[in-house]
Amino acid sequence: MNVRENDCDLFKTVFKQYKRKAPPPDLSNVIDFEKSQKFRDWGVVKCDDEYLSCEHGCLTGATSTNSNTYSTNCPGPNFVTQEVEKTNTNCKNLGLKPIVEWRLFTLNTLPGFIFISNPFTPEGQQMWIRNCLLKYPMKPNITNLGESTNSDIFDDHLLTNLGTEKFNILNVKKLRWTTLGYHHNWDTKVYSRDMCSPFPESLKNLSVFVARILGFGNFQPEAAIINYYHKDSTLGGHTDHSEFDLSAPLFSFSFGQTALFLIGGNSKAVSPMPIFIRSGDVVVMSGASRLAYHGVPKIILTEKGLGWKSAESNNSDWKQYDDYLKNYRINMNVRQVWP
Numbered sequence: 001m002n003v004r005e006n007d008c009d010l011f012k013t014v015f016k017q018y019k020r021k022a023p024p025p026d027l028s029n030v031i032d033f034e035k036s037q038k039f040r041d042w043g044v045v046k047c048d049d050e051y052l053s054c055e056h057g058c059l060t061g062a063t064s065t066n067s068n069t070y071s072t073n074c075p076g077p078n079f080v081t082q083e084v085e086k087t088n089t090n091c092k093n094l095g096l097k098p099i100v101e102w103r104l105f106t107l108n109t110l111p112g113f114i115f116i117s118n119p120f121t122p123e124g125q126q127m128w129i130r131n132c133l134l135k136y137p138m139k140p141n142i143t144n145l146g147e148s149t150n151s152d153i154f155d156d157h158l159l160t161n162l163g164t165e166k167f168n169i170l171n172v173k174k175l176r177w178t179t180l181g182y183h184h185n186w187d188t189k190v191y192s193r194d195m196c197s198p199f200p201e202s203l204k205n206l207s208v209f210v211a212r213i214l215g216f217g218n219f220q221p222e223a224a225i226i227n228y229y230h231k232d233s234t235l236g237g238h239t240d241h242s243e244f245d246l247s248a249p250l251f252s253f254s255f256g257q258t259a260l261f262l263i264g265g266n267s268k269a270v271s272p273m274p275i276f277i278r279s280g281d282v283v284v285m286s287g288a289s290r291l292a293y294h295g296v297p298k299i300i301l302t303e304k305g306l307g308w309k310s311a312e313s314n315n316s317d318w319k320q321y322d323d324y325l326k327n328y329r330i331n332m333n334v335r336q337v338w339p
């Protein structure tokens with residue numbers, strides 16, 4: 001990069017500012033979807049309940065790329081009971097709260113960006129965390145630990161008994177990524193038809209469900225990266241442009257410690273906005289925001305705890321996950337690859 005480009009790299013400037021250890025960065029301007037008194041300053045729009053349900057409580061189709069044009073498509077009372085019941089069952093199975101409890105936001109300055117403030121139940125979060133640490137790193141999925149090490153993550157005898165699973169915590173702490181479906185090629189950044197394993201049914205169901213609720217009825221989850229962040233990990237500014245269909249949204253689900261997430265525009269000269277992403281939060285990058293530069297300059301250890309105190313408290317095997325999550329963040333990043 002030459003000097004001139006560097007001058008214009010506002011993304012990098014802001015990234016460095018938030019990455020700094022001493023003195024610690026000022027976090028007072030970080031967009032926090034839990035602080036409604038500052039929404040006006042930040043350009044945060046809370047989508048009204050109409051976005052998700054009509055007066056009957058049924059789902060609406062939404063034009064998710066533009067926060068001003070949500071439309072209601074209630075097909076009538078008959079549909080309502082059936083569909084609402086079905087939807088609530090789906091929510092429960094997927095570890096999600098009922099849709100009426102979801103809190104949805106957009107940003108004035110970033111069309112297509114949608115934020116769902118933790119729609120998961122405590123038990124739901126635990127289910128997805130278990131999937132990310134125990135199921136998804138297994139063959140035929142690919143991890144940074146390489147194929148041969150895959151099975152080393154798990155104590156052998158426990159592989160056959162997922163009910164009382166225990167993982168080898170030393171190896172789990174070395175996990176940085178797992179790829180699912182069409183495997184992201186970290187070198188060429190090109191997806192290929194023959195580097196593909198079956199996309200896990202569980203994550204497919206979750207992504208398709210959330211996509212449908214937000215009005216992306218055609219979304220097909222085909223590739224995912226599970227990112228495992230240690231408290232000192234960062235993720236540099238980038239765009240996700242390897243997918244062949246860039247009109248399809250990208251869904252990101254986060255668990256564990258908090259990320260300070262930066263998202264800017266389609267060039268690094270655009271100064272990015274800082275946003276807190278906490279455990280359970282869902283980020284959708286669609287429309288113009290799909291190709292926006294983004295990154296994670298800092299993981300922030302939460303003081304509040306992660307919100308699953310009551311859930312599974314008498315299940316002693318949860319302790320190993322709980323210990324891991326005191327210093328880690330997990331992010332499931334789901335994409336459609338093909339048009």
Ligand SMILES: O=C(O)CCC(=O)C(=O)O
Pocket residue numbers: 225227235240252254259261277294295296331333
């Ligand atoms: O960890 C995150 O929130 C973002 C991850 C990401 O940008 C990616 O996997 O491409």
Ligand SMILES: [Fe+2]
Pocket residue numbers: 238239240294
């Ligand atoms: Fe990304």
